[in-house]
Amino acid sequence: MTSSLLWLVILSTLIILAQAVKFDLPATVADNxxxxxxxLSQFVAKDTQVYITVKVGEGYNQRIDLTVSQDGDVPSVYTRKRDIQQSFANVFNTISDGQVTACFTNSLDKxxxxxxxxxxWVELDMNIGAEAMDYNALAKSEQLGPLELELRKLEKVVQEIVDEMxxxxxxxxxxxxxxxxxxERVKWFSLLSLFTLVSLGxxxxxxxxRFFRRKHLID
Incomplete structure (x- = not known):
């Protein structure tokens, strides 16, 4: 039982682990x-908490802007942040199923x-669902021990898997x-096409x- 629980905790930790994306963003003039x-985008289901953290490097006379949006039945814009300095974080809940997209621009001063x-350089960390929860605050508010906290994480991850399934x-x-x-439509269309071809034939x-008989070419 203890071994199985340990493997479940390890599995939940691997699932919850988030990988940040880091890249260089060239600066361009305002027209370009x-x-x-x-x-960068990732599919997120409806009513899911998303926690985005952004870190940026130093740049002389450059301004990095961020827009976070989602397509789907109800296109939405969750975040608009101009001139990010060093770091930025935001939490929101999605209102529809779709791709959550974070777009960065780097513009030069006039x-x-x-x-x-x-x-x-820009570093983006997008935590979704169980990854987005503040477990430290949860542990303090409910006075959870380390094992209880890991089980709570596992419960959240399993719930997300069930919802995804x-x-x-x-x-x-x-x-x-x-x-x-x-x-069904193709079947009826094929039958209609066959009936039409036979009727025309x-x-x-x-x-x-009748034409050949009028011309007395056949009896």
């Missing part, structure tokens, strides 16, 4: 900033010309219904027979 923006020396099951049922409906034969 939209074309040079860098975007009077500066684009050059390879103008760039700043339920979502995939619903998607599978929707796709199956769509395929069955499409197959019979009509053509009868028409040619």
């Amino acid at each position: 900033v939209e074309q040079s923006q860098r975007c 009077g500066f010309v684009e050059n390879s020396q103008y760039n700043r 339920s979502y995939l099951k619903q998607r599978e049922a929707l796709m199956r219904n769509t395929n069955e409906s499409t197959n 019979l009509w053509q034969i009868l028409y040619l027979q």
Whole structure:
């Protein structure tokens, strides 16, 4: 029992572990900033907590802006942050299923010309669901021990897996219904096409027979 619990805790830790993305963002003039923006996205289900942290390096006369949005049935913009200095963090809950996209732009101040020396590094850490919870605050508020806290993390991760499986099951049922409906339509369309071709063939034969008899070419 203890061994199984230990493996579950290790598995939950590996699942919860988040990997930050770090990259260099070249600076451009204001007219070209939209074309040079860098975007990172990840699918997030509805009613899911997302915690985004951003760190940026130093850059002379450069301004990094961030926009976090989501497509889907209800397109939404969750964050607009201009001129990020050193770090920035934001927490929000999604209102629909879709891709959550974080787009960065790095614009030069007026009077500066684009050059390879103008760039700043950006580090993005997007924590979703169980990853986004503040477990330290939870442990303090509910006075949880280390093992209890790990079990609470595991409970949250398992719940997310169950929700994800339920979502995939619903998607599978929707796709199956769509395929069955499409197959039914194709079947009736094929039968209609066959009936039309047979009818045209019979009509053509009868028409040619009458035509040749009028011309006395056949008896």
